[in-house]
Amino acid sequence: MEEKSQLQCKTYAADISSIKEAQNRIKPFVHRTPVLSSGQIDSISGRRLYFKCESFQKGGAFKFRGACNAIFSLEDSEAAKGVVTHSSGNHAAAVSLAAKLRGIPAHIVIPKNAPACKVENVRRYGGNVIWSEVTVQSREEVSAKVVEETGGVLIHPFNDGRIISGQGTISLELLEEFPHIDTIIVPISGGGLISGVTLAAKAVNPNIRILAAEPKGANDSAQSKAAGKIIKLPETKTIADGLRAFLGDLTWPVVRDLVDDVIVVDDKAIVEAMRMLYEILKIVVEPSGAIGLAAVLSKYFQENPAWKDCNHIGIIVSGGNIDLGVLWESFKN
Amino acid sequence: MEEKSQLQCKTYAADISSIKEAQNRIKPFVHRTPVLSSGQIDSISGRRLYFKCESFQKGGAFKFRGACNAIFSLEDSEAAKGVVTHSSGNHAAAVSLAAKLRGIPAHIVIPKNAPACKVENVRRYGGNVIWSEVTVQSREEVSAKVVEETGGVLIHPFNDGRIISGQGTISLELLEEFPHIDTIIVPISGGGLISGVTLAAKAVNPNIRILAAEPKGANDSAQSKAAGKIIKLPETKTIADGLRAFLGDLTWPVVRDLVDDVIVVDDKAIVEAMRMLYEILKIVVEPSGAIGLAAVLSKYFQENPAWKDCNHIGIIVSGGNIDLGVLWESFKN
Missing domain, CATH: 3.40.50.1100 (Rossmann fold)
Incomplete structure (x- = not known):
């Protein structure tokens, strides 16, 4: 309820109407990406997971x-x-x-x-x-x-209302197909993806939980949420090359007000998630795209009583651009 | 027309009614697999391709x-x-x-x-x-x-009417979603998959073309079609470990009467197709599953006037079970 009133009272860089406009504008050009599930991965995670595969989007990413x-x-x-x-x-x-x-x-x-x-x-x-x-x-x-x-x-990569609105179309597709999803886990970097996903999802279902997934070596968003202001790091170090940017002035308010938590995972967990997505789901996913699965499997998430009733979880698989040799090397280490 | 009358007059190990029964029987258990497309691969092949991803089926194969x-x-x-x-x-x-x-x-x-x-x-x-x-x-x-x-x-892997009927459900899903598909390319081994796909597809659309894709080092089906009888080879040698079986007495009649042609490709072309599916489509596909794309890119197919008007082509991506190390090694060679 509180979140709903926040959504109504505050003005963010995008809203449900700009996101619906974006959906109509881009429909002739984008793929409606499939949502994959796996009984095996569900057993391992103890939840029902819905992988929204933006790795199959044109250009290999959302x-x-x-x-x-x-x-x-x-x-x-x-x-x-x-x-x-x-x-x-x-x-x-x-x-x-x-x-x-x-x-x-x-x-x-x-x-x-x-x-x-x-x-x-x-x-x-x-x-x-x-x-x-x-x-x-x-x-x-x-x-x-x-x-x-x-x-x-x-065209800024994330700190732009048109970009945020475009990314938000992912939630519209996901929740149209699976309206019972109660939680969405989203990789966080500059915040364009999570801002769009959050603004659309919370407009459709004010009770939905949005959790950000962030690499330990670039955990500026977790630090920003804790500090109540944008924190930028002197350097970042993570295998997730797509998750090294810092929040912008248009994405930070959404992350501050509407993202329920940030789950931080290390690179080892990201690689393990990539491996599971390769071996079980049979999809090619870059490290940034695998971090949502790593988050759901993390001790932090699994043992947190606040997320105990997150049963139907949408996971945004953000991209699939990884050289095979790099993937193989990462699995060997 | 001739084919239609063949379908009506001859009795094969499965038919559209046993395939529809199978569909109802297995619906609670199987994934309805997504169909992926890529503008880039379409440009390369000069046709519109619809990849039916059975690599995402439970167990990683059709x-x-x-x-x-x-x-x-x-x-x-x-x-x-x-x-x-x-x-x-x-x-x-x-x-x-x-x-x-x-x-x-x-x-x-x-x-x-x-x-x-x-x-x-x-x-x-x-x-x-x-x-x-x-x-x-x-x-x-x-x-x-x-x-x-x-x-x-x-439970025989292919020479069994119940198995053939189950595999035929792939065509029902594919043609329901994309009724304008005019050709389906199917990997061939023992013939269970292609028999089911053919019997269902030609019942739905008697004019549809069915082309088998077979590795050069295990080209018994091409030889069988040419000889008019089942040919078994003294040995087979191909990277496509799933395509080494020979036709059975229940699958041969379908291949003989209803499969329009067999396209033979070498292992190098199969590996190149796997690479494209990895790099562009972002899916993990085993050699047997990549052979349909190899076939459509082959000189034999591209230059054959008989297949010039095959414009909307369904490709059965049969499976995705390949060790990452094996995939990487195959790309390096």
């Missing part, structure tokens, strides 16, 4: 929803000079593909340490790759320069 | 459909002493799981060279593993002995 919504929201005059973004990979590929569909150029700033398969995706979709150093600062500086030179529109 | 139908068809008195089968893996796991659901024992004869993950699946589902030598003769001898000792019912 990012295409937001990118598509942002790019197809642009007026023709705005779109004419193309779009610019910086991203370690999945957002980059998503922007490239959405720009290609709209018929405009995409200039993509990528840090030098991005996984090869993600850079390959950008090139495959016709994105113009511009390298930066690995720091957030370098990425942002290079992007600003590209915007200046090209006159393109910057 | 085999659970037939096993479930066979085991739940048994009278209680027949079922009481359990079931026996011999299989290199996927059928074995399927029988173990279906027997477990029915609450009866499963005795599984497995050749010593079966992939570790497939043996692991049998054990996970509570099957009683009995080893045999790798030859078909040894498997059959050991099975006969186990039947004698236990009094269990032998």
